[in-house]
Amino acid sequence: MLGENGAGKTTLMNILSGLYKPDSGQIFIDGEERVFNDPVGAIQAGVGMVHQHFMLVPVFDVVEAVALGAETVKDAVGTFDRAAARKRIVELSEQYKLDVDPDAKIQSLPVGVRQRVEIIKALYRHSDILVLDEPSAVLTPYETEELYTIIRSLAASGTTVIFITHKLNEVLEVADDIVVLRRGRVAGKADPKTATRQQLANMMVGRDVELIVPKGPAKPGEVVLHLEQVFVRDDRLEMAVNGVDLDVRAGEIVAIAGVQGNGQTELVEAITGLRSADSGSITIGGRHVEKSSPRGVSDLGVAHIPEDRGRDGLINPMTVAENYILDSYHKAPYSKNGVFDLKAVRERAAQGVKDFDIRTPSIDTTAGSLSGGNQQKVVVAREFSVPVQLVIAAQPTRGLDVGSIEYIHRRLVEQRDAGAAILIVSTELDEVLAVGDRIAVMFDGRIVGILTGDDATYENLGLLMGGASFGGGVAA
């Protein structure tokens, strides 16, 4: 099941799994109408759901987490029959090659394995319809491959799998039938053998979209951002960035690919002055910024699109206009001697809303009430409202729909062509491949490889992102 964010995929599946009640309409399973008043009813009918955010007790071990709510008892008192539960879990794990240690604590398991525990949990409840909501969102490319294998073997043994995603590659890779949802309706069905990415994208969005924003070859100029042996510690004081060397030149887009949590966040914070580097040298346009404040960095003409717009990029209860001036409120024309020129603020904000096609009832609407795509446009409009020499964009399209992604990418390429140096940090392979002129892969706090041109393939990126244990890949 393919669809943009907000298309209604999760809502529909929550109805199927008994969390929501439909206003009208019927659900048929094996030709028989079923009405679910609660999730228990759905589970009894064989519907198992694996949510995007896992529902596992972290301090339990696998047996306890799986059996919770469906415990087998061995006597009248209600003593938990752990041996029986464990036996069944081992059987399921072997049958579907899920490879889960039944005695491991949930909190010690990597995300990919936790997801398999969720699948076991559904199978343990005798689900023959398994719903997976955006299952690859948290996985590395390698783990995603493993998931596909599991899904195929489940389907082969007779389980119905509903795989919800907004990623085009995934449906083409794993599905037998594709249903596209748009604004709460079925926009079309497709056969993965014949459908193309472009067809599916157009069906999802309802108009022609460009999946890969057209861009000419980069014309790299002077080095704008220069990183030399940068070491940065995280909040727990552990070394998160372990000696990064990287140059970003004017007129090029460098994308840093990597699985979340390999030091990208800390690196971006060090560049933008939000976190001080442990050691190493960071220069922007030739100026050292290791000791600069966030404002000092921003004043050099650095636009920063933070990775979590809700937390870092926007002040949700404030208006669109206030958010538009959030980091240049203290300068002309917005204010003079510390007093606002409200007319100038309103005019500029209205212009920004127009230029960046921000869909908002007015500039006095609170930022928090806009859709994700429009919120990100507010951030981008603000950051690009002043001349920039360097753009740092962390996860610039996370959670956005295809149409908004296209828009943001287009703006980034425009900035590049206008001569800015662009550094994008992203966990989405599609994104780094679409916009990156050079792709640096970060693993364990280091840049483990830089790919350009024909070397930049899913396979090479996937290998590098998984670290050394999945093969050598392309050496740095």
Added chain:
Amino acid sequence: MNRLKAFLRRAAVPALSVVTALLVGAIVIVLTDFEALAEIGSDPARALFWVETVNGKTVISGALGGVVNAYGAMLSGAFGDPGRIITALQTGKERDIATAIRPLTETLVATMPLIFTGLAVAISFRAGMFNIGGGGQLMIGALGATITAIMLAGQVPSPVILIAALTVATLAGGFWGFIPGFLKARTGAHEVITTIMLNYIAALVVFFALRSPTLRAAGSTSPVSKNLSPIVDVPNIINLPNIRLDYGFVVALLMAVAVSWLLFRTTKGFELRASGFNLTAARYAGMSAGGSMMLAMALSGALAGMGGGFMVIGTVGQLTLDLSGSIGFTAIALALLAGLRPSGVVMAALLFGALTNGGKLMGVQSGIPFDLLVFIMALVIMFVAAPGLIRSIWRVKVAKPAPEIAAVTPTGAPTV
């Protein structure tokens, strides 16, 4: 038109909360009137509502009549008796006019410090700082004004003393507020704890200072300062005997305008609000979080201190240990009721001033204890904090709590 609509949307929950609280108060009055209710079997009319003329005066009795009496006394205690005011104005006798309008001016006198401290709380809460220390900052400001007035007495003209005393009060209160702001910014010490503790310290500092023979009223055994009104007195708005309403009230209103201007028209105010809503995003935008904390707390303390100054050299006339009373805490309640808006603070302070002042007459005239008003004020705040309840009671669609309140409460608005 849109502004009016927006105002009505914002005011709906507070207004309905007040109405609901008064209704609940009425029910309590009825249910606790055991004497009248005892007669309900024999004479229900007399037990519930009875009007009769005794010696030419109309007397209302019964349980429901008690409500009419109580709230009637509260209203005339808070705003005066309109008929009496008109008669007094017609006769033109100073003393009659003064007596007639005194309830109203006393309400404004009670309102004045509430506006100052309410604004103090609003400005700090806007910046995400839960200043619980309004009472202490008020006391320190009052102490500063008292010391200045007594030290300068007879040395410089009284208008100079007036300005000096108010300046010192403002600076002293500001300093007392700055301490927790500084501690939070530099060491992370939580301002709720430090401001509460500084309240105790402020009370003891004042107690200690009032042991000094220089400050203490001559011949007094209790810790009260000399009467300051012979030295310096804020000029009255209306010159009538027994009327103490002075220009402190006007300054309070001007401060509301100033705070509003600061918060919504200046870059410093923008920084305060941004940091209050979302500290990380403010940091990402290049603002100094620590600077905003210290500034907000210093301004907050300065407002409270100024209020204390106006009390000791104006309406109250001397420094006493119970000068701040429960003002510091009432201020928190009314600032939340006001949605942290300066204009709302003025209205909420008027409401609380009226309830406090009117409650006194109610206690005297109707025998309903003043405590009922504390109960009603507490209910108002509870209802404001539970908009869902007000919505379902009145079956109206009202807006969600103003974002500024929503932003403040989940992080743990202090209990009053």
